[in-house]
Amino acid sequence: MNVYDSHLVSQFLLASGYVPAADVRSADVVLINTCAVRAKAEQKAFSHLGRLLQWKRRKPDLIVGLMGCVAQQEGSDLLLRFPGLDLVLGPRDLTGIPRHLQALEEGCIGIVATNLDVKPPASLNTPGYFNGRVTSTLSIMEGCNNFCSYCVVPLVRGREASRPPEEIVEEARHLLSDGVKEITLLGQNVNSYSHGEGGEYRFPDLLRSLSPLRGLLRLRFTTSHPKDLSGDLMDCFVDLPNLCPHIHLPFQAGSNRILQRMNRGYTREQYAGKVMRLRELQPKISITSDVMVGFPGETAADFDLTLELIKEIEFDNLYSFKYSDRKGTRAATMEGKVDEKEKSLRLAVLQRMQMEISLARNKRLEGTRMKVLVEGASRKGGQLTGRTDTYKVVNFNADSELTGRVVEVFIERSSANSLWGTCIK
Numbered sequence: 001m002n003v004y005d006s007h008l009v010s011q012f013l014l015a016s017g018y019v020p021a022a023d024v025r026s027a028d029v030v031l032i033n034t035c036a037v038r039a040k041a042e043q044k045a046f047s048h049l050g051r052l053l054q055w056k057r058r059k060p061d062l063i064v065g066l067m068g069c070v071a072q073q074e075g076s077d078l079l080l081r082f083p084g085l086d087l088v089l090g091p092r093d094l095t096g097i098p099r100h101l102q103a104l105e106e107g108c109i110g111i112v113a114t115n116l117d118v119k120p121p122a123s124l125n126t127p128g129y130f131n132g133r134v135t136s137t138l139s140i141m142e143g144c145n146n147f148c149s150y151c152v153v154p155l156v157r158g159r160e161a162s163r164p165p166e167e168i169v170e171e172a173r174h175l176l177s178d179g180v181k182e183i184t185l186l187g188q189n190v191n192s193y194s195h196g197e198g199g200e201y202r203f204p205d206l207l208r209s210l211s212p213l214r215g216l217l218r219l220r221f222t223t224s225h226p227k228d229l230s231g232d233l234m235d236c237f238v239d240l241p242n243l244c245p246h247i248h249l250p251f252q253a254g255s256n257r258i259l260q261r262m263n264r265g266y267t268r269e270q271y272a273g274k275v276m277r278l279r280e281l282q283p284k285i286s287i288t289s290d291v292m293v294g295f296p297g298e299t300a301a302d303f304d305l306t307l308e309l310i311k312e313i314e315f316d317n318l319y320s321f322k323y324s325d326r327k328g329t330r331a332a333t334m335e336g337k338v339d340e341k342e343k344s345l346r347l348a349v350l351q352r353m354q355m356e357i358s359l360a361r362n363k364r365l366e367g368t369r370m371k372v373l374v375e376g377a378s379r380k381g382g383q384l385t386g387r388t389d390t391y392k393v394v395n396f397n398a399d400s401e402l403t404g405r406v407v408e409v410f411i412e413r414s415s416a417n418s419l420w421g422t423c424i425k
Contacts, residue, residue: 001186002033002068004137009033009067009094011126016098024055029063029101031089034070036152039324042070053084063104065089069156072114073327079110090114091157092142095121116143116158123171130178134375134386134404137184138175140168140206144188146225148252149263150295150323150331153188162193165206172210181404182218182373183210190221191228204232211240217406218373218389222248227265229274237282245282246316246391249275250290254309255302258295261334268309275313286316286390293350294323294343297336303346310353316361316390317417318354322347355416362392362414369424370394372409374402384423398423 009031010020021027030052034045049066056062065087066078072090079085086104089097093113100111120142130136143158144151172183185206187193193203203221211219219242224233226249236243249271253259256267278285291306310318322343325332372394378385383395384402395418396409402423409421 001137001139001188002035004139004186005068005091005094006033007129008121008123009097011124011129012095012097013101014126014129015124016101024052025059027062029065031065031067031087031097034066034068036069036073036156036326038321039326045070049082049085053082056084063087063101065100067091067094069152072116072156073152075114076110076112079112086110088112088114090116092116092118092120120161120163122163122167123174125171125174128178130175130180133178133180134373135182135184136175136180137186138168138171139163139186140190141187141193145192146189146265147263149261149334150292150326150329152326152329155328157188160189160192162195165195165201165209168206169209169213172213172216176213176215179404181215182220183216185210185219185221187221187223189223189225189228191224191230191233202230202232204230204236207233207236207240207243211242216242218242218244220244220246220391224249225265226251226271226274231277234274234278234281237278237285244389244391245285246288246389247278247285248288248290251309251313252290252292253295253298253302254306255298258298258302261297262295262331268305272309272312284390286392287313288317288319288391289313289315290319290321291350292321292323293346294338296323296331296334296338298323298338307350307353310350310357314357314361315354316392317358318350320347320350320354358416359414362416362419365392365411365419366414368411369408370411370419370421371406372396373406374398374404376400376403388419392419393417394419394421396421396423 024030032045032049035041052064056064063086067089068091071088078088087100093115096113141162143160144153145160147154190203195201237245251271254268370388372386372388374384374386378395384398385395387393394409408424410424411419411421413420
């Protein structure tokens with residue numbers, strides 16, 4: 001979501017006459033986009049801001065802004081905490097960036113724009129902006145109504161607000177006209193997307209509107225909430241040929257008692273049942289998830305239940321992290337906080353188990369042929385890289401002219417996170 005927001009702001013800046021700077025030293029405006037979901041990301045943002053404001057002492061005319069969820073969460077307090085900060089910009093007010101910068105250039109001091117009572121911003125669809133990109137993201141909604149007890153999203157992104165389908169389809173067409181081949185639809189909970197009187201136009205309807213678009217090789221979405229995963233949405237994995245057989249379905253904990261304290265709205269049995277149904281409908285589907293350890297009140301027995309569920313499901317990959325208090329959430333005031341050392345031990349055990357599962361699942365792919373959308377050169381260099389429709393990273397030797405095409409790769413070896421092979425065609 002933050003990557004999408006950064007591209008959105010960049011387009012508004014370009015339309016206002018700004019051009020990208022080579023580095024911070026040559027910039028007139030620097031914006032830091034932030035995430036408040038976990039404490040570590042927030043701390044990194046503040047550390048970066050502190051360094052940036054030190055540089056501003058040498059260049060007083062530099063405009064420094066903090067945008068995104070941390071900006072929304074802290075508001076005007078940031079101006080007191082960080083003297084020299086010029087702009088605090090929440091995620092719903094991104095389209096106002098040209099106006100705010102103009103005011104700052106005219107002498108205004110310390111602007112705070114954190115209004116959540118506005119509709120989700122629409123892209124400018126700047127011609128050529130996405131040229132050269134094989135994959136891109138597209139935000140279809142903002143906010144969340146679930147109020148999980150640990151989560152700040154409803155507080156910093158606001159209540160759910162879905163964009164009009166025609167606006168989304170038009171943005172998708174623009175991405176495809178720039179050469180994008182794969183689009184990932186974004187939302188805090190895409191499953192609850194709805195539009196129209198009574199909300200009769202739902203997320204599966206949007207997928208069916210987007211799937212036939214010319215040039216769209218692959219369609220993905222994230223993130224899904226398990227309690228809102230409908231049978232109609234599951235059927236889309238069968239009915240829509242370019243909807244990738246991959247779903248990110250956070251489960252967060254394997255203990256029903258902890259799930260209830262989290263206010264997740266489902267049980268481990270219900271979650272496992274939906275995974276089973278997905279695999280019945282689409283046997284090749286890959287399933288990734290989010291899980292946390294050390295939620296307030298989590299006992300060793302609760303943690304064991306989480307490990308048991310991981311063994312039962314055999315996720316392709318897990319994004320795992322330690323619970324951290326988030327300001328304004330119910331969990332922050334709960335008793336039974338787990339010791340940091342114990343949280344670290346539990347996380348290490350969980351990650352070691354999942355690495356073994358991911359490696360075993362990837363090993364099964366050795367000796368098979370897989371279709372890969374070529375995204376470009378690999379980070380380590382010397383090879384091309386891309387992903388399968390099941391979201392597996394594949395590295396292989398081939399001509400760079402294949403970028404943007406779907407090729408067949410014979411898988412020769414694997415690790416827990418990647419596959420390597422030889423391009424066949």
